[in-house]
Amino acid sequence: MIQLDINCDMAEGFSRGRQSEDLGIMKWITSVNIACGLHAGDPHIICRTIEAALRHNVKIGAHPGYADIQGFGRRSMNLSVNEVYELVLYQVAALAGTTKALGGELHHVKLHGALYNEAAERPELAEAVVTAIADIDEELILYALSGSKLVEAGLELGLQVAEEVFAERAYLPNGRLAPRELEGSVLISKEERMEQTRQLVLKQKVLTVNGQHIDLAADTLCVHQESPDVLQFLVDVHRWAKQNGVSIEPIMAR
Secondary structure, three states: OEEEEEEEEEOOOOOOOOOHHHHOOHHHOOEEEEEOOOOOOOHHHHHHHHHHHHHOOOEEEEEOOOOOOOOOOOOOOOOOHHHHHHHHHHHHHHHHHHHHHOOOOEEEEEOOHHHHHHHHHOHHHHHHHHHHHHHHOOOOEEEEEOOOHHHHHHHHHOOEEEEEEEOOEOEOOOOOEOOOOOOOOEOOOHHHHHHHHHHHHHHOEEEOOOOOEEEOOOOEEEOOOOOOOHHHHHHHHHHHHHHOOEEEOOOOOO
16 A cells, blocks of 8 residues: 655744644644744744644654745755754754653654755755754654755665655656746646646656656655645545555654
8 A cells, every 4th residue: 555644834824823723734634844933933833833733643843944034935045054054953953842842752854945945956955954953863754855865865864764745836857846936836726736646646756847757756745735725635635545545644763
C-alpha cells in the first residue's frame, strides 16, 4: 500500500485573526508546519496551533523562514551561510522548546518561502540549514523539495528526509516550483489539483509548465490552507486515497 503524509503550513496569521484550527483543517492532515514568528505568526497563535495539533494527533514541525514580515518571507535576504545557520537554529529551537512546554515533541522541519527555494538550489545554504537542524536534534525529519539540493544535503548528513511535493503549485522542467509571479504558477481549479495529486502519488510524476512529465518522489504532499475550497479538496483527497489503496498517515521516525 502506498503511504502518504499530508502537510500544511499554519500559524502564519496573528492572534487577532482567525485561528488556523477554526478552519477545520487539522482533522484532514497528518503533519503541520508551524511558523516560528519571523516571517509570520506570533507567540499566541503559535501556541494555539500547537495545542490544536496535539488534540488531533497531528505531527508538529517547525516552519522557519527569513525575518521578513512585510514580504511574508518570500523575498531573498542575501544572508551569509553563518547567518542562515543561526536563523534556522534560533527558529527551530524556539518551536521545539515551545512544543515541549505544551506537552508535545517536535517531529520535523520544513523551510518557508524564499529560504525553502534557495536552499533547494544552493548547496552551501542547504548545508547550513541541515547542520542547524542536526545540531538541535539529529532525530528531526527534514521536509524538503523533492529532488533538491536540500534533500541531498540532509541525506549526506544522515538526517531522515521526506521528499515533498505540492498539490497546487506548478512545476518547472528542472523539478523546481514555478515562480509565483509566473502566470499559472498556482493551480486554482480543484480538478487540476486532484489530477496533479493523482499523478504525484500514484505515478511519482508531474506535468511541468512546458508539457513535459518528470519523475518526483512523493513522501509528503503539501496543501496550503489559503487554497480555494481547501477543506473540500482535502475531503476529496481522503476519499480518493481510500478508493485507490493509498494510506494517509504521518511519516514515522526511523
